[in-house]
Amino acid sequence: MENIIREGNPTLRARAKAVTFPMNAENKELAGKMMEFLENSQDPEIAEKYKLRAGVGLAAPQVDVSLRMTAVLVPDENGAPLFKHVLVNPTILSESVRMAALSEGEGCLSVDREVPGYVPRHDRITLRWYDLDGNKHVEKLRDYVAIVCQHEIDHLNGILFYDHINKKNPFETDPSTILIG
């Protein structure tokens, strides 16, 4: 897995370019490696052996490739994949008025420090994306999966999670925001 870039690398703040179809072998291979990284990062033995930090999402800009592609692997409580997709050219078609935030805040593989605070996001989204074969998918997502996808899509637009944290009061939330987890 190519090295994950950290804050300060301009690629993290750039708007990534759309992926063209049919996808070339190089981009398909990268997608596979990004998903494999997430799988490895979630395996206690492998993560320990290679000192990997666990993640449920990894966007191409985080491995210094400015393309609109992100791997997402959210396990259920038994460790089976609840949501496992490489999202190519993802678009949020609609979003709930209701907001949600992870009660423990968010972490990012490209941010080697804790940035405390609630990250307000939409509780539900309708997401459109393309898979590696160019097939279109449209799904309604909610709660944790919706939050993770919004975090990863932010990476494609050069946005980092702490950009959303209220500077004055990081743990301030308006009444419409539900806390998750």
Ligand SMILES: CNC(=O)c1cccc(C)c1Nc1nc(N2CCN(c3ccccc3Cl)CC2)nc(N2CSC[C@H]2C(=O)NC)n1
């Ligand atoms: C500062 N407090 C915190 O970070 C924080 C603190 C506590 C709880 C949460 C819930 C927090 N928040 C948070 N925890 C995660 N993980 C929980 C552990 N898990 C995991 C770990 C081990 C094996 C398998 C797995 Cl699955 C991996 C994922 N992931 C994200 N994010 C934000 S959206 C993208 C996603 C991401 O992949 N980040 C690297 N946030």
Ligand code: NI
């Ligand atoms: Ni991130």
